[in-house]
Amino acid sequence: MGTRWTISTPEPLPADAVDAVDAEIDRIDRAWSRFRDDSMVADMARQAGRYPIADTDQPLVDWYRRLYDLTGGAVSPLVGQTLADAGYDAIYTLRASARVPVAPAWDAVIGEHAGALELREPALLDVGAAGKGFAVDRVAEIVGDSFDDFVVDAGGDMVISPRSRGLRVALEHPSDATKAIGVVSVAGGAICASASNRRVWADWHHIVDPRTASPAREVLATWVIAPSAMEADGLATALFFTPAAFLRGDFDHHREGFHHVTIRRNGSVEHTAIPGLELFL
Structure with a gap:
């Protein structure tokens, strides 16, 4: 993968x-x-x-x-x-x-x-926006049959088993992979990220708006904490194109909802009241 x-x-x-x-x-x-x-x-x-x-x-x-x-x-x-x-x-x-x-x-x-x-006609599908998170959930289900305490991590998309003390997770700096722009504490569920600094070539990166055939420009990076990695992964991509408030209004099938951090190209940061969130900005 x-x-x-x-x-x-x-x-x-x-x-x-x-x-x-x-x-x-x-x-x-x-x-x-x-x-x-x-x-x-x-x-x-x-x-x-x-x-x-x-x-x-x-x-x-x-x-x-x-x-x-x-x-x-x-x-x-x-x-x-x-x-x-x-x-x-x-x-x-x-x-x-x-x-x-x-x-x-x-x-x-x-x-x-x-x-x-x-x-109805041949088409090349790409499920990268949520597919890796889906795979993390499937692996976590298998691991959970053997252990109550686990972390499944696929390139930063993680499922963390419920725990009394949250696991501290660093948020990678979108301009420097050797640094973190913050830390969150996750006491169970999933955290997934999406960033335009991954898979970059020429004037392109892998987060592309299919309606315009152009890469997303206004958002640099997103992180989402949600009940499942599939949902967190998909929402992390959706935040590049759609306001969090709109997504949250329709994410009503989980009582827990979701948390997010969004960093925009203009330097602004938007985030929910995530327990244990520290931003180094």
């Missing part, structure tokens, strides 16, 4: 749990990666049709539809071809085509999406 995984537990994971983690990450990758030729996503890019969705993966598809509606199409799985033509393709060309197209509308391409994903 293009990231490094770290699983922290009081004792080593049992061998069968390690095997289950490996198998689940590989299964998700084979289904949803646009960087491998043998994935379901690669098949979708070659041919329209009806593609079964695993029961475990239905929440990811449903969450994408909700994010698409909440952001007015700014977070869309149909951004895949836009990213590829911009240079962020399967072989990391990192050279933009002369013309980078906007993504098509969801309803123009995707029909049914319950139990199966119906594509």
